[in-house]
Amino acid sequence: MNILVCISQVPDTTTKVAVGTDGKTIEKTGVKFILNPYDEFTIEEGLRLREKFGGSVTALTVGGDTAKEILRTALAMGVDKAVFVKDDNREDSYSVAVNIAEVAKSMQPDVVVLGRQSIDYDSFAMASMVGELLDMPSISVVSKWNIEGNTVIAERDIEGGKEVVETTLPCVISAQKGLNDPRYPKLPDIMKAKSKPIEERTGVASSSRVQTFSMELPQSKRVGKILGDTDTDISELVRLLHEEAKVI
Amino acid sequence: MSTIVVYLEQKGNELKRSSLEAITAALGVTGSTVIGLLVGGDAPSVQLAGEYGLKECAVANHDLLQAYSSTAVSATIAEFAKSVGATSVFFGATAAGKEISPRVSVKLNAGFVPDCVALEANSGSIVASRPVYAGKAKINMAVTTTVGVYSLRPNVFTARKVDNPTAVSVREFTPTLSAHDCRMKVTNVLRNEGKLDVSEADIIVSGGRGMKGAENFHLVESLGKVLGAAVGASRAVVDAGWRPHGEQVGQTGKTVSPNLYIACGISGAVQHLAGMSSSKVIVAINKDKDAPIFKVADYGIVGDVFDVLPKLTAKLTH
Ligand SMILES: Cc1cc2nc3c(=O)[nH]c(=O)nc-3n(C[C@H](O)[C@H](O)[C@H](O)COP(=O)(O)OP(=O)(O)OC[C@H]3O[C@@H](n4cnc5c(N)ncnc54)[C@H](O)[C@@H]3O)c2cc1C
Ligand SMILES: Nc1ncnc2c1ncn2[C@@H]1O[C@H](COP(=O)(O)O)[C@@H](O)[C@H]1O
Numbered sequence: 001m002n003i004l005v006c007i008s009q010v011p012d013t014t015t016k017v018a019v020g021t022d023g024k025t026i027e028k029t030g031v032k033f034i035l036n037p038y039d040e041f042t043i044e045e046g047l048r049l050r051e052k053f054g055g056s057v058t059a060l061t062v063g064g065d066t067a068k069e070i071l072r073t074a075l076a077m078g079v080d081k082a083v084f085v086k087d088d089n090r091e092d093s094y095s096v097a098v099n100i101a102e103v104a105k106s107m108q109p110d111v112v113v114l115g116r117q118s119i120d121y122d123s124f125a126m127a128s129m130v131g132e133l134l135d136m137p138s139i140s141v142v143s144k145w146n147i148e149g150n151t152v153i154a155e156r157d158i159e160g161g162k163e164v165v166e167t168t169l170p171c172v173i174s175a176q177k178g179l180n181d182p183r184y185p186k187l188p189d190i191m192k193a194k195s196k197p198i199e200e201r202t203g204v205a206s207s208s209r210v211q212t213f214s215m216e217l218p219q220s221k222r223v224g225k226i227l228g229d230t231d232t233d234i235s236e237l238v239r240l241l242h243e244e245a246k247v248i
Numbered sequence: 249m250s251t252i253v254v255y256l257e258q259k260g261n262e263l264k265r266s267s268l269e270a271i272t273a274a275l276g277v278t279g280s281t282v283i284g285l286l287v288g289g290d291a292p293s294v295q296l297a298g299e300y301g302l303k304e305c306a307v308a309n310h311d312l313l314q315a316y317s318s319t320a321v322s323a324t325i326a327e328f329a330k331s332v333g334a335t336s337v338f339f340g341a342t343a344a345g346k347e348i349s350p351r352v353s354v355k356l357n358a359g360f361v362p363d364c365v366a367l368e369a370n371s372g373s374i375v376a377s378r379p380v381y382a383g384k385a386k387i388n389m390a391v392t393t394t395v396g397v398y399s400l401r402p403n404v405f406t407a408r409k410v411d412n413p414t415a416v417s418v419r420e421f422t423p424t425l426s427a428h429d430c431r432m433k434v435t436n437v438l439r440n441e442g443k444l445d446v447s448e449a450d451i452i453v454s455g456g457r458g459m460k461g462a463e464n465f466h467l468v469e470s471l472g473k474v475l476g477a478a479v480g481a482s483r484a485v486v487d488a489g490w491r492p493h494g495e496q497v498g499q500t501g502k503t504v505s506p507n508l509y510i511a512c513g514i515s516g517a518v519q520h521l522a523g524m525s526s527s528k529v530i531v532a533i534n535k536d537k538d539a540p541i542f543k544v545a546d547y548g549i550v551g552d553v554f555d556v557l558p559k560l561t562a563k564l565t566h
Contacts, residue, residue, distance in 0.1 A: 011381065013382065013499065013518065013519055014518065015381070015384075016384075017381050017384040017385045019385065024387070026381065026385065037500065038500075091387075091389070092359075093350070093360060093362075094353070094354070094359075094360060097354075119381075119382060119499060120380065120381060121380050121381075122362075122363065122379070122380060122381075122382065123350075123362050123363075124341075124346045124350075124362060124363075125346075125349075125350035125360060125362055126350075128318075128322075128347055128348065128349075128350035128351045128354075129350045129351070129353070129354055129360075131319075131351065132322070132350070132351045132354040132355065133354060137319055137431045137432035138318075138319075138347075138351075138432075139432065140346065140347045141343065141347075153435075155438070156343075157343065157494070158343035158344070158437070159342065159343055159445050159447045159448050160439055160440055160443070160444075160445035160447070160448055161437060161438050161439040161440050161445075162437070162438045163343075163434050163436075163437055163438075164434065164435050164436040164437070164438065165432055165433070165434050165435070166432065166433060166434075166435045167431055167432035167433075168431060171432075177493065177500055178493055207392075208392065209357075209358070209359035209360065209391060209392055209393050210359045210360070210361060210389050210390065210391050210392060211389060211390055211391075211392050212387050212388070212389045213375065213388045213389060213390070214387070214388045215380075215385050215386070215387045215388075216385065216386050216387075216388070217384070217385055217386075218379075218383065218384075218385070218386055218525075220543065220544060222530065222543075222544060222545060222546045223546040223547065224542075224543075224545065224546065224548075225546065225547050225548070226537070226542055226545070226547075226548040226549075226550060227547070227548065227549050227550070228549070228550060228551065229549055229550060229551025229552065229555060229556050231559065233549060233551075234549065234556065234559050234560055234563060235563060237531070237547055237549060237560070238560070238563050238564060240547055241508070241529075241531070241547070245508070245529045245546065245547070247451070247507045247508040247528065247529045248451070248475060248508065248564070
């Protein structure tokens with residue numbers, strides 16, 4: 001099985017976000033960048049498919065130079081090949097999708113695995129976009145799936161339950177937490193990964209389909225009435241919810 | 249003159265509230281014609297949309313739309329949008345909306361703005377705001393293409409009834425689908441029976457590590473019951489196995505914006521706030537007066553959940 005896993009690099013979740021000098025993106029100085037947490041599931045799923053069906057796993061990331069680091073993580077976890085496409089335009093999912101699709105077309109994967117969301121721009125878009133560009137079916141937010149022969153049966157999370165979806169290979173899925181339990185790379189593998197080759201490709205330039213005017217930090221407009229825990233306080237909370245907030 | 253197509257989603261035989269919210273949002277873009285599109289659904293339900301100001305609606309039907317197929321639905325929406333010369337297509341950012349809207353954007357060569365929390369129409373074009381970095385920042389953006397596709401975070405836009413509603417004029421639309429468009433289909437839906445899901449609830453009562461154990465969640469459930477609320481949980485609680493993953497609110501769980509969110513024994517870590525900070529009203533109950541959750545709370549009780557929850561439940565029961 002020819003497996004492509006797409007992974008992205010994001011700021012650490014505990015990052016304090018400040019607006020950068022361009023007024024449109026975050027200030028990157030001092031920010032620690034990590035592998036998108038969902039893409040731990042992405043890589044793991046690729047490896048498990050290989051364990052089950054044989055074949056090879058290619059990890060791909062589209063991003064700035066620092067993004068190569070996460071390919072080292074993927075190599076340490078056990079992917080066979082790493083591809084890096086340089087393209088800094090992250091505001092537009094479409095331009096990333098075009099680059100992913102371009103690599104995919106050159107390798108004809110049976111399965112493309114992505115993560116549910118990239119926790120920087122939280123777009124939830126890539127699996128569907130890549131699927132559309134490759135003219136492949138895609139299933140987003142998959143928490144369980146099974147491939148038998150050419151048939152794919154997957155469960156994806158929806159409001160209040162799960163949807164069972166049936167399709168055929170080749171296909172694209174995005175991984176939800178719970179799909180698997182990602183392995184931790186072992187120290188010797190981390191060391192070995194440092195000297196493994198990373199194939200670099202130039203991105204396809206596609207003009208951005210969106211434009212960001214400004215980034216702002218949210219202003220809390222909360223009332224912020226903090227009460228104690230006496231009977232009177234609790235009655236007051238009930239009154240406020242009824243009369244002031246009018247939510248119950 | 250712009251034309252906005254609003255994709256109407258149903259739950260059972262009724263329009264989802266997120267679709268009604270999208271109608272109100274679309275009508276707010278002045279100078280546009282708003283057309284609803286229901287795909288393979290139950291036409292009578294669209295009359296409700298009339299109360300929210302929708303005048304025109306198409307119902308797409310085709311043999312190949314019998315079973316839900318996200319690829320077929322995407323193809324249908326894109327074909328319809330082209331046929332009416334749509335300048336924008338609106339979706340609710342629901343599980344289905346999130347899956348099909350990016351596909352539709354690619355089919356329409358349209359710029360895509362997901363998860364909008366505000367829309368402003370400026371001289372004919374739409375400026376959208378969306379949260380990024382788990383809600384730690386917001387960006388204001390617009391599409392640079394002729395057509396734009398937008399998904400709207402549920403329960404952030406208000407669905408507003410209009411004063412003089414008229415009957416919705418409904419027409420049929422027959423898409424040109426092929427078997428290729430239906431290579432995937434939903435064969436079954438497994439519902440969590442009898443349980444209200446956090447992503448669909450008006451009120452959520454969530455418990456965190458402060459609840460101390462699975463056995464104490466009856467306190468959260470009881471409060472939830474008197475309020476008709478869904479039960480939510482922090483990741484700490486889900487990781488500990490006290491509650492199922494489906495209840496997790498936050499960056500790696502569900503994004504919710506109920507009218508009322510009550511956080512019980514939850515510290516308010518950024519990843520938790522990411523999932524609930526757009527709630528209309530937030531109440532925090534925590535024994536630590538410095539807990540970060542109080543910074544986003546409208547109302548707070550500094551106290552012990554084991555003492556406060558039963559009292560609050562009792563007062564609300566009467
Ligand atoms: C990549 C990543 C993703 C994450 N995603 C999520 C996510 O989706 N959702 C999420 O929730 N978290 C997420 N987290 C975890 C998050 O960082 C916190 O660890 C978690 O939210 C803490 O849960 P908590 O508030 O229940 O527990 P704690 O932080 O331990 O807080 C417990 C709170 O209870 C209070 N308390 C204790 N006893 C009582 C009492 N008797 N009465 C009243 N109050 C009491 C304490 O004062 C404290 O404030 C994520 C973390 C990472 C790294
Ligand atoms: N720059 C990127 N390079 C490679 N894969 C990406 C990139 N951005 C997003 N992805 C993939 O798409 C998934 C969903 O991201 P998104 O749709 O941007 O929220 C991620 O979990 C990755 O698998």
